[in-house]
Amino acid sequence: MSQLPSQLPSGLLEKPRTIRALRAAIADGSASASGIAERYYARIEQYNPQVNAYLALTREQAMEQAAQVDARAAKGDPLPPLAGVPIGVKDVLTMRGAPTTAGSRILEGYRPPYDATAVTRLREAGAVLLGKLNCDEFAMGSSNENSAYGPVRNPVDLERVPGGSSGGSAAAVAANLAVATLGTDTGGSIRQPASYCGVVGVLPTYGRVSRYGLIAFASSLDRVGPFAASVEDAARVMEVLAGHDPLDATSATRPVDDYAAATTREVKGLRIGIPEEYFGEGLDLEVRAAVERGIDALHAQGCQTKRISLRHTRYAIPVYYLVATAEASANLARFDGVRFGYRSAAATNLSSMYRLSREEGFGAEVKRRILLGTYALSAGYYDAYYRKALQVRRILAEEFLAAFAELDAIVAPTAPTAAFRIGEKSDDPLAMYLADIYTVTASLAGICGLSVPCGTTAAGLPVGLQVLGPHFGESTIFRVAAGVERATAEARA
Amino acid sequence: MAEVERVAELANLELAADEAARMQRDLNAILGYVDQLRQIDTSQVEPMAQVSELFADGATEGNGESLRADVLRASLERASVMAAVPETDGAFFKTPKVIER
Numbered sequence A: 001m002s003q004l005p006s007q008l009p010s011g012l013l014e015k016p017r018t019i020r021a022l023r024a025a026i027a028d029g030s031a032s033a034s035g036i037a038e039r040y041y042a043r044i045e046q047y048n049p050q051v052n053a054y055l056a057l058t059r060e061q062a063m064e065q066a067a068q069v070d071a072r073a074a075k076g077d078p079l080p081p082l083a084g085v086p087i088g089v090k091d092v093l094t095m096r097g098a099p100t101t102a103g104s105r106i107l108e109g110y111r112p113p114y115d116a117t118a119v120t121r122l123r124e125a126g127a128v129l130l131g132k133l134n135c136d137e138f139a140m141g142s143s144n145e146n147s148a149y150g151p152v153r154n155p156v157d158l159e160r161v162p163g164g165s166s167g168g169s170a171a172a173v174a175a176n177l178a179v180a181t182l183g184t185d186t187g188g189s190i191r192q193p194a195s196y197c198g199v200v201g202v203l204p205t206y207g208r209v210s211r212y213g214l215i216a217f218a219s220s221l222d223r224v225g226p227f228a229a230s231v232e233d234a235a236r237v238m239e240v241l242a243g244h245d246p247l248d249a250t251s252a253t254r255p256v257d258d259y260a261a262a263t264t265r266e267v268k269g270l271r272i273g274i275p276e277e278y279f280g281e282g283l284d285l286e287v288r289a290a291v292e293r294g295i296d297a298l299h300a301q302g303c304q305t306k307r308i309s310l311r312h313t314r315y316a317i318p319v320y321y322l323v324a325t326a327e328a329s330a331n332l333a334r335f336d337g338v339r340f341g342y343r344s345a346a347a348t349n350l351s352s353m354y355r356l357s358r359e360e361g362f363g364a365e366v367k368r369r370i371l372l373g374t375y376a377l378s379a380g381y382y383d384a385y386y387r388k389a390l391q392v393r394r395i396l397a398e399e400f401l402a403a404f405a406e407l408d409a410i411v412a413p414t415a416p417t418a419a420f421r422i423g424e425k426s427d428d429p430l431a432m433y434l435a436d437i438y439t440v441t442a443s444l445a446g447i448c449g450l451s452v453p454c455g456t457t458a459a460g461l462p463v464g465l466q467v468l469g470p471h472f473g474e475s476t477i478f479r480v481a482a483g484v485e486r487a488t489a490e491a492r493a
Numbered sequence B: 001m002a003e004v005e006r007v008a009e010l011a012n013l014e015l016a017a018d019e020a021a022r023m024q025r026d027l028n029a030i031l032g033y034v035d036q037l038r039q040i041d042t043s044q045v046e047p048m049a050q051v052s053e054l055f056a057d058g059a060t061e062g063n064g065e066s067l068r069a070d071v072l073r074a075s076l077e078r079a080s081v082m083a084a085v086p087e088t089d090g091a092f093f094k095t096p097k098v099i100e101r
Helices: A019-027 A033-050 A057-073 A117-124 A165-172 A192-197 A231-241 A284-302 A313-334 A350-361 A363-378 A382-403 A429-436 A439-445 A476-492 B002-010 B019-038 B079-082
Strands: A054-057 A088-092 A128-133 A180-185 A201-203 A223-228 A271-275 A305-310 A410-414 A448-456 A462-469
Touching: A019 A057, A019 A231, A033 A054, A033 A057, A033 A088, A033 A128, A033 A448, A054 A165, A054 B002, A088 A117, A088 A165, A117 A180, A117 A231, A128 A165, A165 A180, A165 A192, A165 A223, A180 A201, A180 A231, A192 A201, A192 A448, A192 A462, A201 A271, A201 A476, A223 A231, A223 A439, A231 A448, A284 A305, A284 A410, A284 A448, A284 A462, A284 A476, A305 A429, A313 A363, A313 A382, A313 A429, A313 A439, A313 B019, A363 A382, A363 B002, A363 B019, A382 A410, A382 A439, A382 B019, A410 A476, A429 A462, A429 B019, A439 B079, A462 A476, B002 B019
Parallel strands: A088 A128, A088 A180, A271 A305, A271 A410
Antiparallel strands: A054 A128, A180 A223, A201 A223, A201 A448, A410 A462, A448 A462
8 A cells, every 4th residue: 555646635545443443542532433423524524525436324323322431431430342432334234224235226225124233233343434435236247347337446546446245345444444343245345346455354254244135146155254454344344244044044053263362373384275276378477477476485484385186176267157146146035125125117017117117116237147047947957057057166175175175264365356447347248257266165065264464566556365264164274364464564664 | 038037027127128139148158158067977966956965964053054943032033024015014015906807
């Protein structure tokens, strides 16, 4: 983040204070949660028109929560772990009474009657929830250009995309319009925008964080996870999000580790795999150089690095686009104009109400994926496409399991390039899908991963390094990421 | 083209004429790309629909897939749900006629 493009007003890119510092300042009375929230709303007012990260603000609820935190601090009561921390929420997660659109016209004006579990957990941890963040429609996209409410712009270079689908969540942290944010990742939607915007983004293990209240895209892949400006802050938010929830039947009952403590442990002795398939054709040379510097730094800190092969990786994109679209075609059937959201005024009977409401309410990429998924599931094509994809999915997942039998973590680029220009790929869906080439495999396998900044290109665009860990290996990936972060900070200093 | 229209009908989507042509082009490109999966012999591989299927039998406990007890409990309040409905009489969802004479 050291090289700011000169055309930007100073102050757009700003590193937030750490959660630890904010909490300490509120506890000792040198700052108030209300004052901090006001400052964030002032920044949002100033910079959101350029970035378009927020779709809705929840100021009333936020200021009420901040006042409660301040009252506790004034009494000298112990503060919860995220007391007074300003956090934004991706608009695919429900917040009671607040507009929730999933970036789609079909949910314009919808205000859900309940909170997502991730939102409840943040509230109970004292977080001040500032508002709802822009994203690709129903989390389908890799650039945030598919939002019905306009693209999000990358705060590092406003002519470039922030990545997607959690583009607003990544951009909000990069521009300090929140200290941390919630995103969702189905094929890379947290890690890839984190890479493009120069922030930390975490994909928790499938089952680690409840999806109750998440508007479903592909249920066997969808996950909720945090963005933050540092590995330690991401770990602190993860500690709050993780844990069993009886309202999500895929939620794991295992105990949650102390992730923040993991970030302070040295990486010496960890066995790190470097998969050759993630460094092949299509990888930008500057991205490659930055990631290799990160790997060298881990080696210098005492990690055992080892070249490995995950030879079916090239099949992950085709598998992903069949599995994800098949599930999406079923999940999105609920948007039919009956119970919530948009209903076409032109409808004359029930059938035309379904069709016209969906035709007028959904954007092009959503329709494309519903059609592809419906086709892959339809009679005569199910075995050739959907079932075949599920079989290759197992091969990809077992390849990871075999690798982790001898490794603590795998390190690779998060994305093949740095942030591309707005409009550059919007006419070619297949080219856009390839932006996820290094992230989808972990999504299919259910393992955990994250993206941590490891440097910039000559033009100053951030590059993310991806750390992948086995199922429920979050502590290890936080530990490795902290090692990369320390080395990157030293290289900049 | 007839195929795109058939799939659109299955998906309850109504496509404009220019939209159908574009979708056909895009879907053909994507289906051509996914055809590379045929290169892999999967005759001995079980499909994996859920992450929990990766773990050995019985290991799903703690790893996800936990079922709650089947007991009655309160659900959302009707009024708060009905507030989001496009057309309602307060108790029911209203739609255009289902059966036409």
